[in-house]
Amino acid sequence: MDISQNPSFTCFSDENFINPFMDNNDFSNLMFFDVDEGGNNGLIDEEISSPTSIISSETFTGESGGSGSATTLIKKESTKNRGSKESETKEMGHRVAFRTRSKIDVMDDGFKWRKYGKKSVKNNINKRNYYKCSSEGCSVKKRVERDSEDAAYVITTYDGVHNHESPSHVYYNEMVLSYDHDNWNQHSLLQC
DNA sequence: CGGTTTTGACCCGCGC
């Protein structure tokens, strides 16, 4: 799979990889969950049968093998779109959300984001921040908010797929090439 | 000086 087809969290996650936010985050508690759920954190670990999902579970399972801790994952195409408008023709491709325990709100995932909004949402005293990929022609968005029940967690939701490479891609590729590949696969959340 | 952040206003869908 081409990197440009992947969601934006492509390039973090290896424990040996120098990670700008690694010292602030606990990725062993990272969780993926269904964004289709609406309000409540519908953490689930089954139901990976989404027909159109592009992010395959295999892409992530390497991680669970590496850290051993409870990691739930879920990926889903935005099938439920605004009521009955099924199967949108818009380019709102993928939506992926995950929750991490992090001291910092916004995680540097290698892409360049521009903040365009901030909202307080219901059932959450914390504000939700809206970011857009600042790369020209790329309309990927992401939302970042603190978990209302446990402020130690940050919920990040990605909307869409980047139509370009990560600015850090070149650097990342160099890392991969000079890295033991098997070991890399074991620990990567998502192989670029 | 150009890009980013801030923040209130605006828009839109949905339920009543």
Add this chain to the structure above:
DNA sequence: GCGCGGGTCAAAACCG
């Protein structure tokens, strides 16, 4: 139609 909640716009402020 109206109000509510969520998402986006855009002008001003901010910053490197």
